[in-house]
Amino acid sequence: MRRQSLLLFGIMLAALTITLGSSRAQVVTDGALVPAPEPEGPVTLASLGTAFTYQGRLTGGGALVNGNCDFQFSLFNAAAGGTQIGSAQTKSAVNVSSGFFTIPDLDFGAGAFDGQARWLEIAVRCPAGSGSFTTLNPRQTLTPVPYALHAANAWALGGNSGTNPATQFIGTTDNQPLELRVNNARVLRLEPNGTSPNIIAGYSGNSVTSGVVGATIAGGGSLDTDCSGPCVNRVTDDYGTIGGGYFNRAGNDAGTTSDRPYATVGGGNQNVASGQYATVSGGQDNTAQGGRATVGGGSDNIANGDYATVGGGRENAASSNSATVGGGYRNNASGSYATVGGGVGNTASNNYATVSGGLENSAGGFYAALGGGYNNAITAGGDYATIGGGSFNVVNNSYATVVGGRENTASGQYATVSGGFSNTAAGDYSFAAGRRAQGNHHGVFLFADSNNFNFPSTAANQFRVRATGGVQFVTGIDGSGNPVAGVQVAAGGGSWSSLSDRNAKTDFAPVNPRMILARLATLPIQTWRYKTQVGVRHIGPTAQDFYAAFGVGEDDTHIAAIDADGVALAAIQGLYQLAQEQAAEITALRAQIAALEARLAALEQRSAPVAP
Structure with a gap:
């Protein structure tokens, strides 16, 4: 504020200087006091300093003086007597025309005007250089205009010290504006x-x-x-x-x-x-x-x-309470606390809804979140719903999700489409992925490969996969990541195959096929049904009996197909050994029988009567 005041004061000071430059004087000649008239023509203004301009009119013998005259100026602190301020100023050969003269540069020093009254004493001799000076009476009282020189000292452009803001300020003291x-x-x-x-x-x-x-x-x-x-x-x-x-x-x-x-x-x-x-x-x-x-x-x-x-x-428009649009073009956050991060033509039209960006996306659900992409929509019923991105995806139920892809729809509550193309998760808690997977029932999990055909669910809570290139489950790998355990269904196949590579196995030990056969012979084999399957029966042992008989497998509540197959193969080997032994015995018996039959035939021949 002080700086503004000083600047304002500087402008006022400049105005005072202009006034000073055009000040008038009174000159006494031959005992006559003659007021100086306004000068004709423009007055040349001097730059602000300690000098000032004095103008007057000089008469002599009742006539206006013409010619060159010498002037001498002295500054006093009283109308008569008193103390002279500074040194006298002599101005030689000043042109006087029709009585008018101008002294442009009277200068009594920076300290001459300190706020106290001053009087100017003038002496003249005409023509210039002739005789002695005549002092004019009375001394001329200086008007307040020259005291602008004192103001320049009191308020310097380079700064001031010793000021009192209670009494020294720039401004007005009445109720008027300051400009x-x-x-x-x-x-x-x-x-x-x-x-x-x-x-x-x-x-x-x-x-x-x-x-x-x-x-x-x-x-x-x-x-x-x-x-x-x-x-x-x-x-x-x-x-x-x-x-x-x-x-x-x-x-x-x-x-x-x-x-x-x-x-x-x-x-x-x-x-x-x-x-x-x-x-x-x-x-x-x-x-x-x-x-x-x-x-x-x-x-x-x-x-x-x-x-x-x-x-x-x-x-962009944030048209509701605490709504936010980060930037972009033609985006609208019209729900309370809704957010559009950026992009073009996106709308978050329900409370707490979010569209992060992209083009022409709409989040109309309460607490809905749409990450980006193009022309995706969470409808008004999609509370807490999510679309990650992609294009032309739709979510129109609460807590449903489309991660991305194109032309996917999650219309079931808590339904999910992970991506892909033209998939539908219409059932509650359903999941669809791939191409044209149609999760039309509650709780289904569908994956459809790239074939351009619908792959619909057929029942609730179903796990269904279309994988015409085959299915593999890898449950173990080596240090290089190569599969060493797992199962697969080959492309076009109809049954599971276990990985059974010799290089994936260790701790080999022989088995006794006869013992396996003997144990198998005592293993209870029954028909039964699962408690969850009504009207469907199965045949086989229980896992507990199987584990007690053979001691193989992960635990006593499961029977691995490879273990059941191994027991069957071992039992077959045992049966084969028995069959071989029996065949050998049969062969030997047959040989004995043949020998006996031959001996019997010989005896019968010897004992036969001789024909007469």
């Missing part, structure tokens, strides 16, 4: 009021509405008329602030000056902060209408909800 001008155009106006003064700087057309208190316009404004008139900055409500730019407004301009206080426009052009505590930092054609709403910049953005925020971009 600072440059080139005779107002650049600063200070308006008093009983609460808080208004400060108006910049273009002279900038204004504060009558009755407003505490307003600040730091600068800006323009004479340009492309704003339906001069492009001025205006504060229409109490404590409003405009930092600069042009054609900006702080306040709602509704006539009442106290209903939208504390609004701020930082700069830019054609911006309006019309809400209480609202802020437009800059940019163009932005509006912060809501209470405590904020527009950071950009152009044509609107924050008309309380606490709403538009960070920037173009043609």
Whole structure:
């Protein structure tokens, strides 16, 4: 504030100097007191210093003097007697025409004028260089104009010391505004009021509405008329602030000056902060209408909800309570606490909904979240729903999710489409992935390969996979990541195959096929059904009996197919050994029988009667 006061004082001082340069004097010649008339023509102004100009009219013998005369000037502190101030100044061969003369550079030093009264004593001799000087009476009282020299010393451009702000200040003592001008155009106006003064700087057309208190316009404004008139900055409500730019407004301009206080426009052009505590930092054609709403910049953005925020971009709108648009183009956060991060043409139209970005996406569900992509939609019924991205995806039920892909739909509650193309999770808790998987029942898990055919669920709580390239489950790998345990169904196959590579096995030990066969012979084999399957029967041992008989497998509640197959193969080997032994015995018996039959035949032949 002190700096502003000094600057203002400097302008006032310049005005005093101009007055000083055109000051008039009175000259006494031949005992006659003759007032000096205004000089004809313009007066040359001197730069501010300690010198001043003196003008007068000289007569002699009742006639106006013409010619060159010598003048001698002395400065005193009294009308008569007193003490001389500084040294006398002699000006030789001064031209006097029709009695008029000008002394442009009288200089009694910087300390000559200290605020006390001063009188000027003048002596003349005409013509110049002739005889002695004649002192004119009385001494001339100097008017206050030369005391601008004292003011220059009291308020120096380089700074001052020893001042008392209680008595020394720049300003007015009545209830009138104070203005600072440059080139005779107002650049600063200070308006008093009983609460808080208004400060108006910049273009002279900038204004504060009558009755407003505490307003600040730091600068800006323009004479340009492309704003339906001069492009001025205006504060229409109490404590409003405009930092600069042009054609900006702080306040709602509704006539009442106290209903939208504390609004701020930082700069830019054609911006309006019309809400209480609202802020437009800059940019163009932005509006912060809501209470405590904020527009950071950009152009044509609107924050008309309380606490709403538009960070920037173009043609974005945060139109509900605490809604946020980070940037981008033509985005709209119209739900309370809704957020659009950026992108183009995105809408978060329900409370707490979020669209992170992308193009033409819509989050219409309560607490819905849409990451990005193109033309994705969470409908009004999709509360807590999620779309990660992709294009043309739709979620229209609560807690449903489409991770990405294209043309996917999650319409069941808690349903999920992980991605892919043209998949549907229509049942509650359903999952669909791949291509054209159709989860039409509750609780299903579907995966469809790349074949361009629908792959629908056929029952609730179903796990269904279309994998025409085969299915593998790997349950163990080696140090290089190669599968060493698992099962598979080959492409086009119809049964599981266990990985049984010799290189994947260790700790080999022989088995006794006869013992396996014997144990198998005593193993209870029954028909039975699972408790979960009504009307469906199976045949085989229980896992407990199988484990007790053979001691193989992970535990006594499961029978691995490879163990059942191994027992069967071992038993077959045992049966084969028995069959071989029996075959050998049969062969031996057959040989014995043949021998016996031969011996019997021989005996029968010998014992046969001899024909007579």
